[in-house]
Amino acid sequence: MIESISNLWSIPLLVIIPMLTAIIVNFLYDKAIKPIAISSAIIILIISIISPYGYHWFCGHPALNPETLTFTFNPNIFGYKLSLEFIFGPLQHIMIFISSLILLFCVILSTIGLTKHQGPYIALLFLLFMSSAIVIMVNDLYHLWIAVEIGSLIVVGIAAASGTSISHKAALKYGLFSAISGAGLAVSLALVLGLTGFSNISDAIMYLKQFGIGEMSTVLYIAFGFFVLSWMYAGGLAPIHPLKSEVYGASYPHGTALLQAQSKLMLVAIGIIMLRLFGMLPFVKEVMIFLSVITMMIGVIMALIQIDFRWIIAYLIISHSGFVTLGIGLGTQEGLIGGIFQAVNDIIYMTILLLCCEALFYFGGKTSTKEAYDIAKKSPFIATATILGAIAASGIPPFNGFQSEIILIQACLKEGLPEIAVLILMVSVTTFIALLRGIYRIFLKPPELQDQDNSNVDLPKVLIIGIIIFIILSIIIGIYPDIVLRFIIPVVKEVLSI
Amino acid sequence: MTSTETFYEKLKKWLDNFITGSGYTNITTGYITGELQFLVFIIILSVFFRLFSVPLAIILLIFITAFALYFAPVIKDVEKENMNDLNRVLYWMVIYFAIIIAITLWGG
Amino acid sequence: MEELKGKRGIIALIALIIITIGLLSSLEKLTGRVNPGISEVYNALAYLVAPNNLATWVYDWRGFDTLIETAVIYVGGLVSALVIGRGVVQMKKCKQESPVTSKPLEFRVESLTVILEYLGIPAAILLISYGIMIVTGSSTSGGGGFQCGVIMTSAYLLAAILYGKNNPIKFGKRFIIGIGAIGLGGYALLGLPGYLATGYWQYNIGADVWSLVPSILHTIFGDPFRLSLILKEGVFYSTPGIVPLINIAEAFNVIGAIGLIYFAFLYGWSDEGE
Structure with missing residues (x-):
């Protein structure tokens, strides 16, 4: 499936272009940002669509074949890689395509809707995309750590960019925890490196397979424990969900759309790496399932008792992250397909909801459910779109959420875990209840006071186009899930064949 | 009555x-x-x-x-335990982490 | 700290003990059995690039890694200044709480002793020259851009603390950000020649260890940094290629990022002026 090129042209561009754009817009600060940022986002989107599959060995160092002691640049011949290896395969293709689509809308929306001096903010959006692209493409333990590290720092920046006291607090708390989980991941990598001597993940796994671990399994277990720590942190799983949901709620909704895409990508990427590295140890999958179930339930219960629509969505994002990790934790073919597919669907329908939430800012920015605002009368389109988003999020056909949840439920039943299947159903239903509470108060209920201004609000066309595109994507994937599944299935087969 | x-x-x-x-x-x-x-x-x-x-x-x-x-x-207690208070999150993280390490190290 | 008193504190302590035992037992198992793995190959080949193994590791074998790590410092500066108030954004269409900003620090430079007043400038100048010395010798010594950047910005901090806002090293806002942009942008673009010539990003075409580029490119990028090693066995020539250039870019980036942090925290941030 993946062709044997070790110098695929598109991989460095997907990392370097966002970085250079970030540097330029950060320097320009408030002048001429719009054309540069938008054109660069479009270029990234095009690259992510047209790129072929392959590898990139940064700095151009070959692999060493341990038997013949010869160097080779051919990735098909086995060898211990001297270079830093990135992979662009089907999984990366679909994931990076969706994140770059969200990046494009995010950038346009922030250039339209925000006050000036937005250079640093747009720089952070591009860097956020860069970090998620690195996380999903990288095949190197050490580089993974750096990507998680820079990713969490950028999340802090995006949360702090709105400058309110809530967002500052959220950013500071999340930033403090990055010290713990980043150091944890570093300890984990140190242990794996000490055990195998290879920072390339495939090489490390090959070494473990070849020579076994024997009595050194203690070391691998502790490495797994620290790895889980960073997984919980990067994806916002329980018990770090209060901090992550705070970050989601305190950022601007379009920023949250990109943030949640990044965290889903991190969950998938780190989850697959954990499955590959530690999958053969007993109790590893059980730990991953345990964390997912707790996250699913706590997230959705916390969403029920929120009084702000942004916070409801924030907790639902957390809760649905549990689906993704549950699928990966099951470790079976159906489970993995369901988990990764759920990540794709989740990014799409949560983006619909978040863009609708962004529209609320144009109606005065009130997202609390304490008062009724009767938005449906002012903008029937946004109300309809939010309800469609809620339906998609609750896994009702013909939207995309249904397709992945049914795969996950089947995977659980096949594994002999009907309780988890019941929990998935419960979470889906409760998602609908939680969202409908907010939707009813904000969109449908007539206001108690009649003296509210009824002036017409012009929503940016890009926002409407964005919502429509993501709803169409949701319906298309809901009807023809093969569009996405054909990217995911080969990857899953490859992961499980190792 | x-x-x-x-x-x-x-x-x-x-x-x-x-x-x-x-x-x-x-x-x-x-x-x-x-x-x-x-x-x-x-x-x-x-x-x-x-x-x-x-x-x-x-x-x-x-x-x-x-x-x-x-x-x-119990929902009030659940809410309290899931507050964004830094010490509380830290406490729960340490507990989870210890459970994970205990299960994987001595459970297998 | 209410949460960590009483029963909860004891439970947390037990949990921490479990974690410590787990970590220590794994470290104990690993003692004396650390696998060298790929690093043996790295070390065996390192002399082909730079005379100093560390420089080869950091800027050649793992050069792209170091780029993203450098970007971490850049983002650190960016985010720190953002928290102080540089580039805080708000929605145009709705009223929000006004952004949190921090006031500049108060400087009381009049209480400076005579010794500090007269020794401050020479010390800062010496620090800057030391930084330049370190960055220029980076391909032969263990030092490099990181260290140079930190030393230079410490000179800036020293001058700012001793003489207040009108200190001898008077960096402007745009100047500092520009230096950071040149640094990180320059580092990122130094990968371009290798990418265009071989398809591998950041391939060191000056050193050309794997003979992938035509000799003319090798000469252009390699010759300016050619070193002759005079040993007992004879005189050997080697060139670190783009490693010294990367080092300089790195130094610029660190000066820009840490300088921006110092600037923002010392003087606060206002969008007026300059």
């Missing part, structure tokens, strides 16, 4: 527990749904022990249900 009254009063007291400060009806509905969800959640989790032994799961199921109903409403 008296028994219905006490039941009504009990129910009213139970509902009052949810409301702190100014009670908005939609918050109350959220809390009650959350409470029931949490109850069902721990019941289902207790069923999980059937993987070890079925009688154990039945006993646990009965006990946990009884405890949860006795201590109801």
Whole structure:
């Protein structure tokens, strides 16, 4: 499936272009940002669509074949890689395509809707995309750590960019925890490196397979424990969900759309790496399932008792992250397909909801459910779109959420875990209840006071186009899930064949 | 007569527990749904022990249900434990981490 | 700290003990059995690039890694200044709480002793020259851009603390950000020649260890940094290629990022002026 090129042209561009754009817009600060940022986002989107599959060995160092002691640049011949290896395969293709689509809308929306001096903010959006692209493409333990590290720092920046006291607090708390989980991941990598001597993940796994671990399994277990720590942190799983949901709620909704895409990508990427590295140890999958179930339930219960629509969505994002990790934790073919597919669907329908939430800012920015605002009368389109988003999020056909949840439920039943299947159903239903509470108060209920201004609000066309595109994507994937599944299935087969 | 009254009063007291400060009806509905969800959640989790032994799961199921109903409403405590307070998150993280390490190291 | 008193504190302590035992037992198992793995190959080949193994590791074998790590410092500066108030954004269409900003620090430079007043400038100048010395010798010594950047910005901090806002090293806002942009942008673009010539990003075409580029490119990028090693066995020539250039870019980036942090925290941030 993946062709044997070790110098695929598109991989460095997907990392370097966002970085250079970030540097330029950060320097320009408030002048001429719009054309540069938008054109660069479009270029990234095009690259992510047209790129072929392959590898990139940064700095151009070959692999060493341990038997013949010869160097080779051919990735098909086995060898211990001297270079830093990135992979662009089907999984990366679909994931990076969706994140770059969200990046494009995010950038346009922030250039339209925000006050000036937005250079640093747009720089952070591009860097956020860069970090998620690195996380999903990288095949190197050490580089993974750096990507998680820079990713969490950028999340802090995006949360702090709105400058309110809530967002500052959220950013500071999340930033403090990055010290713990980043150091944890570093300890984990140190242990794996000490055990195998290879920072390339495939090489490390090959070494473990070849020579076994024997009595050194203690070391691998502790490495797994620290790895889980960073997984919980990067994806916002329980018990770090209060901090992550705070970050989601305190950022601007379009920023949250990109943030949640990044965290889903991190969950998938780190989850697959954990499955590959530690999958053969007993109790590893059980730990991953345990964390997912707790996250699913706590997230959705916390969403029920929120009084702000942004916070409801924030907790639902957390809760649905549990689906993704549950699928990966099951470790079976159906489970993995369901988990990764759920990540794709989740990014799409949560983006619909978040863009609708962004529209609320144009109606005065009130997202609390304490008062009724009767938005449906002012903008029937946004109300309809939010309800469609809620339906998609609750896994009702013909939207995309249904397709992945049914795969996950089947995977659980096949594994002999009907309780988890019941929990998935419960979470889906409760998602609908939680969202409908907010939707009813904000969109449908007539206001108690009649003296509210009824002036017409012009929503940016890009926002409407964005919502429509993501709803169409949701319906298309809901009807023809093969569009996405054909990217995911080969990857899953490859992961499980190792 | 008296028994219905006490039941009504009990129910009213139970509902009052949810409301702190100014009670908005939609918050109350959220809390009650959350409470029931949490109850069902721990019941289902207790069923999980059937993987070890079925009688154990039945006993646990009965006990946990009884405890949860006795201590109801627990949703306020759940909310408190899930606050964004830094020390609380740190505490729970240490507990989770220790459980993960204990299970993987000495469970296998 | 209420949460960590009483029962909870004891439980947390037990949990921490479990974690410590787990970590220590794994470290104990690993003692004396650390696998060298790929690093043996790295070390065996390192002399082909730079005389100093560390420089080869950091800027050649793992050069792209170091780029993203450098970007971490850049983002650190960016985010720190953002928290102080540089580039805080608000929605145009709705009223929000006004952004949190921090006031500049108060400087009381009049209480400076005579010794500090007269020794401050020479010390800062010496620090800056030391930084330049380190960055220029980076391909032969263990030092490099990181260290140079930190030393230079410490000179800036020293001058700012001693002489206040009108200190001798008077960096402007745009100047500092520009230096950071040149640094990180320059580092990122130094990968371009290798990418265009071989398809591998950041291939060191000056050193050309794997003979992938035509000799003319090798000469252009390699010759300016050619070193002759005079040993007992004879005189050997080697060139670190783009490693010294990367080092300089790195130094610029660190000066820009840490300088921006110092600037923002010392003087606060206002969008007026300059």
